[in-house]
Amino acid sequence: MYPFFLAAGVTLAIPVLIHLFNLRKYKTVLFPHTRFLKTIQLNSRKRSEIRYKALLAARLLFLFFLIFAFAQPFFPDKEKTAGGRQLQVIYIDNSYSMGAAMGPRRMLDIAKDAASRQVRNARPGTRFLVLTNDRPTGYHAQQMGEAYAAIQAIDISAATLSVDKIVAETEVARQNENATEAGLYYYSDFQQSAFPAPPSKGQMQHITFYGIPVQAAEAGNVYIDTAYLTTPVLQADRSNYVVVHTRNAGTAPKESLVLNLSVNGQVKSAASLSFDDSNERIDTLTFQVSGAGWQQISLALNDAVMRFDDTFRIAARCAPNLSVLALNEGQLNPYIQAAFRAYNGFRLNQADVSTAIQTDWKQYNLVILNGITRIDDAMGRKMNEALQAGQSMCVFPGRTTNIQALNEGLKQVGDIQLTAIDTAIQAASQLQQGSPLVKDLFEKIPENVQLPVANWHYVVTAGISANQRSVLSFRNGDPMLAQFTPSRGALYLSATSADLSSGNFPGSYFFTPFLYLMAMQGGGGSVYAVRAGSQEPVYITLANVSERNTLHAYAPGVDVVPQQRPNGAGLDVYVGNVLQYPGFYTLTATGADSTQVALNQDKAESQPGYRDIAALQNEWKGDNIRWKEINNSGNIAATGTGADFPLWKVCVILAIVMLGLETFLLARKQPRPA
Known part of the structure; x- marks a missing residue:
């Protein structure tokens, strides 16, 4: 490893010179009688030659192994x-x-x-x-x-x-x-x-x-595992709540940590963190914002061991004004009304279905047809126009024996029809994780999740051109809630009505989140917190974005064109697949509106x-x-x-052995006392 130490090999000449110098010395030995001289000379010379050669070899080998120990020799692996x-x-x-x-x-x-x-x-x-x-x-x-x-x-x-x-x-x-x-x-x-x-x-x-x-x-590491808002939209001048999951991996910190919540760089709230044997905790922080537009929410803690995962970022839009139109046949639906009026981020307008043709649907992100027992050609064409424009629609059909009255308008939308009514009480047995409604609701579907039950349901069939995707389905494969994308927009068709006499779907904890996500898909997301390396896209709806006017991701010193794919009225943008460094990024195109996305690091690196x-x-x-x-x-x-045992250690051991051998030979050379 250090070949320059081999230059010290010139020191091998020192024992040789000492040996030659000693051979030039002569010593006179007196004998009492000359008849033993020949024998004594022969024996003494023989032993002297053996002793001097062994001593020289020991000295040379001592220096040789010592030099090689410093040079650290090694046998390289077989070269490929x-x-x-x-x-x-x-x-x-x-x-x-x-x-x-x-x-x-x-x-x-x-x-x-x-x-x-x-x-x-x-x-x-x-x-x-x-x-x-x-x-x-x-x-x-x-x-x-x-x-x-x-x-x-x-x-x-x-x-x-x-x-x-x-x-x-x-x-x-x-x-x-x-x-x-x-x-x-x-x-x-x-x-x-x-x-x-x-x-x-x-x-x-x-x-x-x-x-x-x-x-x-x-060492121990405290990090923010995830955080999320308790409401689907950020509300101005009202208390907003964010739930924060923190974890401790390894040795617990000796002192309590502080968790700070900042909005646009200003600290709004804080909490003290301490961990029990579970090494995880859940905190809820409250904050208020004023004014509309995108807000940059940062959650940070003061863990000094590993700092890269001490911040979690959320980009949320305040007052997005998502509009929902509910067209009812008969009475207003209390479950739909309660779902959207709970938060001022949604504007809900309910009207009778008889006014549907005269109403302008373009201003609404989601149009709901509730309790409908008839969809004529005019209504079907109106629905098709809305889907062509990229809007989202949800249909909760009413129970009727005249199924053809519903199919008359559905065929204007796509190759979709209701074939019969199944009166058996059935519980949904499968929740499709690949559906946009589900993957935005669950990071991982719980094993014991309770799915809704239908007291009756329509049997829904569709052709290939309708692009059917089941969200909830029964054991026999019939969809309870299906998504169709025959054009730019998404049509969600329920196989049963949205009332408790038809089943418990309106009262389940799927009903309200599904409606929120349907509305947000029609107007783009209002909350973005993306994981770096994620293969899942974020849905963006921006005007003036096309194949020639592509969407860019901007940050200080960053201008990247992420992978994007048209989806209905917007784009699926694979932000986490391209961007690597955590932070806030602005997604926009020339002459288009902008959307902000927060990117967070992969939590796999947080486990030390x-x-x-x-x-x-x-x-x-x-x-x-x-x-x-x-x-x-x-x-x-x-x-x-x-x-293999390191060769330099072998050389050190051999050098010590040679030094011991030299000492032994020198001790033998000393004359014995008379």
């Missing part, structure tokens, strides 16, 4: 070459967890130094590919100087990658470089939540994996626990999987099962 070209893929985990301190330095800095030494000590002609979480692909292999510069430029990133992705990219690089084998050097802290089971043998067939752990002492390397070696083992460690000198060396 193809056509004389060597490929080393160096992955450095630069996720947030690698920013934790390991002594006076960050774990990331220690990994970078070891990787830099690896590059400098590599054989001439070795090709490198440097990968990180925010640079998951390499366009071409690099020379030593380029790889060294790339390693030095690495810094902490909000992005995270799985080991499968790194292995796949290593295989692509191997093929691009026409190398038969590639070495993947994996510098990471090997978090418990981020390092899965080993890839398949097929993926690793031409790859040698070198696991190089960089792990600090585990590391995988046990010994246990990991038992899982990840094979001829092409090896484990190394970063030694005190900053170089990587073999460790764990099957690791």
